[in-house]
Amino acid sequence: ERRLKEAEKARSLRERLARLRKRRERLEARPKPPARPAPRREATYMPGPKRYPKTITGKDGAPMVHVPAGWFIMGSNLGDSDEKPQRRVYLDGFYIDKYEVTNARFRAAGMTPRKTYGINFNGDTQPVVGVTWHQAKAYCEKVGKRLPTEAEWEKAARGTDGRKYPWGNSYDASKLIYWRNSGNKTHPVDRSYSTHTSPYGAVDMAGNVWEWVN
DSSP: OHHHHHHHHHHHHHHHHHHHHHHHHHHHHSOOOOOOOOOOTTTEEOOTTSOEESEEEOTTSOEEEEEOSEEEEESOSSSOGGGOSOEEEEEOOEEEESSOOBHHHHHHTTOOOSSOOOGGGOOTTSBOOSOOHHHHHHHHHHTTOOOOOHHHHHHHHHTTTTOSBTTBSSOOGGGSOOTTTSOSSOOOTTOSSSOOBOTTSOBOSSSSSOOOOO
């Protein structure tokens, strides 16, 4: 009786192996799909397994630039006390507005700055000023965005190599709007003079106006 059971077990195993071999032969006989073309490198970043466009357009019509996930150097050992110590910080990928929010976009959202500074600051393409932190947060929420964290803003401004300015480590007054060249007014966010872009394409991360973070 014991031998009969072992023989039956062996026969069942042989039949199972035969079925598996036939299944594998059928799968191998199927035609293989054609190879996919390589993605266009200039069109997207590829942080991790997912592809992200370099730029998108926000709900408010503002262009946004992509900052990929990864580590960056935050802070400074030579700066103010709230910048110390310099350390490595990891962030998930995110998008941030390419330009500072303009008066035109702020008004289009049905909002008015808490404080006004006259005609030198009210142009449609000039950055909105006189806005409280709560107003900045409310605007972001209206257009389906949020304020960046301090770490996100800093990475968008300086990239991953620990540079001091968005363009490098040496101060260059020709690359920003500041008190000596401003003419006592703000300047259009998309101007072609006295400007710069960060490693990710964000503009005016130094100069023109200060910016709120979360």
